[in-house]
Amino acid sequence: MNHRQKLWASAGILLLLALSAEGLVRVRGRWKYGATLDIYDVFEPHPEVDILRGIPGSSTLIARTCEVTFDSRGFRSPEVEVPKPKGVIRFAFLGASTTLSVSAATTEDTWPSRLLHRLALDPLAEAVEFDHVNAAFPGACVEDSRISLHHRLREVMPDVIVIYHATSDLVKDTRPLARQQGLEEDREIDSLERVSLLWRLVKKNYRHHTRQKLGHEEVGKLDVNLSELASDFGRRMGVLIRDAQEVAELIVLVTYSIKPRIEQSIGSQRENFTNSFMHMPYLTRENLFEAYAAYNQAARTAARQAGALVVGGELEIPGTDEYFADSVHFTTAGYEMMADRVAAPLIADPRFAELLRRIQAGD
Numbered sequence: 001m002n003h004r005q006k007l008w009a010s011a012g013i014l015l016l017l018a019l020s021a022e023g024l025v026r027v028r029g030r031w032k033y034g035a036t037l038d039i040y041d042v043f044e045p046h047p048e049v050d051i052l053r054g055i056p057g058s059s060t061l062i063a064r065t066c067e068v069t070f071d072s073r074g075f076r077s078p079e080v081e082v083p084k085p086k087g088v089i090r091f092a093f094l095g096a097s098t099t100l101s102v103s104a105a106t107t108e109d110t111w112p113s114r115l116l117h118r119l120a121l122d123p124l125a126e127a128v129e130f131d132h133v134n135a136a137f138p139g140a141c142v143e144d145s146r147i148s149l150h151h152r153l154r155e156v157m158p159d160v161i162v163i164y165h166a167t168s169d170l171v172k173d174t175r176p177l178a179r180q181q182g183l184e185e186d187r188e189i190d191s192l193e194r195v196s197l198l199w200r201l202v203k204k205n206y207r208h209h210t211r212q213k214l215g216h217e218e219v220g221k222l223d224v225n226l227s228e229l230a231s232d233f234g235r236r237m238g239v240l241i242r243d244a245q246e247v248a249e250l251i252v253l254v255t256y257s258i259k260p261r262i263e264q265s266i267g268s269q270r271e272n273f274t275n276s277f278m279h280m281p282y283l284t285r286e287n288l289f290e291a292y293a294a295y296n297q298a299a300r301t302a303a304r305q306a307g308a309l310v311v312g313g314e315l316e317i318p319g320t321d322e323y324f325a326d327s328v329h330f331t332t333a334g335y336e337m338m339a340d341r342v343a344a345p346l347i348a349d350p351r352f353a354e355l356l357r358r359i360q361a362g363d
Contacts, residue, residue, distance in 0.1 A: 042068050043137055049151050051144050052137040067106050073152065075133040076100055076107060084157045089359055091116060091132035092158035092248065094145035094240075096168045099136035101335060103325050109332060110134065112162070114339035122347055128359050133158070141168045142236045146243055154247055159355060161248040162342065163240065166256035166295045167328050171279045173229045174291075178222050183282040208278065215277025216270055222282040226291045234298030241306040250351050253303035254342055255296040255314040259324035262289060272319060275327035309352075311345050 042060045043052040054070030061067050071079040084090050093099050093112045101110035108114075116130040133156050135148045142165050153161070178184035187207075214220070237253070244251045260272040269285050270277075276288055283291065296314060303310045316337070317323050323334035330338055346352050 040138060042070070044074075046074075046151070049147050051140070051147050051151075053152070054137070065105060066103060069107055071133075073133070073156070075135055075152075076110065077112070077132050077134040078107065080131050080133060080156055082156055084159075086362060087127070087359060088129045088131055089160065089355060090156065090158045091130065092153050092156065092161045093132065093134045093136055093164070094140075094148060094153075094161060094244075095136040095164040096140040097136070097138040098167070098328055098330070099162075099164045100134065100138065101330070102138065103329055103331065104335060105332075107134075109335060111330065111335040111338040111342075114335055115162075115342050118339050118343040119347065122343075124347060124353065124356055126360070128356055136164075139168050141165070141172050142233070142240050144168075146236075146240045149240070149244055149247060158248045160250045160252060160346075160352070161244045162252045162254060163237075163244070164254045164256065165237070165299070166292060167276075167279075169233050169236070170229075170291055170295060173233065174222060174224060174280055174283065177224055178280075178282040181222060181282075183220060183222055211278050211281040212274065214281035215273065215283075218284065220282075221284050221287070224283075224287070226287065226294050230291070230294035230298040233295050234302045237299045238302035238306055241303055241308050245306065245308075249355060250349075251303070251306070251308040252311060252342070252346065253299055253308050254311040255300060256292060257314040257317050257328075257338070258292055259319045259327050260285070260288070261315070261319040264319065272324075273327055275329070309345065309349050311342050313341055316341055 042055055042058060042062065044055050045051075046053045053074035054068070054076055056070055056072050056074045059067060059069040068076060070076055080090065091112070099112065101112070104110040108117075112132055112134050116132055119125055120128075120130055133153070135145070135152055137144075140148075145163065145165065149161075175184055179186070241251050241253065258272075258276075260269045260276075264272065266285075273285060273288060276283075280288070300310050300312065317330075317334055321331075323331055323337060325331050325334075
């Protein structure tokens with residue numbers, strides 16, 4: 001065998017090994033996680049505006065653990081009747097993956113569904129029915145919710161709109177600044193990544209490792225005025241709330257909960273910021289604490305100025321593995337506690353009590 005033949009034989013063996021590895025990865029992935037691995041796979045671009053919606057009428061098992069079902073309008077919630085029947089108080093939920101409740105096993109396990117179940121058990125809600133639409137989608141920002149409000153929610157006639165935002169806006173606000181300062185690059189999906197699951201996983205794991213390492217470092221961080229960013233976030237939130245008040249009778253702003261806490265050890269903080277470092281490795285732990293506090297305060301101020309109901313208590317949900325799946329997403333116990341957290345001030349609010357009274361009276 002001459003030199004050229006040896007090269008061709010070696011290339012053939014490498015190709016065969018690569019194809020075998022690709023096949024094994026795909027078989028293992030299908031066996032362990034099922035046909036669908038990513039929540040984005042069950043969403044599609046809205047046909048009229050630049051937002052996402054669930055694939056209408058679809059039901060998909062993601063990673064063999066979460067059944068994500070959408071109604072005919074692409075909401076992760078049971079089908080609602082339009083026009084809204086008498087005797088019904090209809091909720092609408094705006095937010096990103098934390099409101100969509102990506103790790104909830106079924107629609108009934110999401111915190112919006114649990115909230116309605118909690119409200120229905122209250123004696124004040126006797127003879128009142130509750131339904132809802134969950135318009136949240138992964139990566140949604142406040143401006144995306146404003147588009148959803150005008151193009152998706154008006155037709156379903158909600159009485160109450162619940163808003164829960166922070167992380168996606170923080171990423172969107174800081175990432176361009178990180179690019180300007182040479183701390184972040186646009187992630188490009190190469191042609192091999194589009195066809196090879198093996199290569200996609202290699203790149204994903206490498207990206208996770210490098211971004212966690214960057215997140216843990218104390219140098220090479222973003223020079224940013226977080227107060228200014230939070231102020232602009234509050235302005236956007238104010239616009240969303242005022243627009244929502246033209247659609248629904250009561251607007252509820254829920255401040256944002258995160259798993260990391262100031263009182264935790266540095267090691268625990270780093271571990272609990274893992275998801276945040278994947279998206280914003282250019283921010284320090286101190287930056288992240290400051291940013292979430294500032295964004296919550298800005299949203300709280302905007303809501304109060306607009307006369308919306310503010311649900312605080314973002315630290316009431318313990319920052320532990322029992323309640324959080326990662327930096328910001330809840331576990332089953334977290335969904336339950338989130339529902340209780342929102343239900344209590346809602347039931348105590350006189351505007352909600354008046355809404356209940358009118359529905360009970362048949363108005």
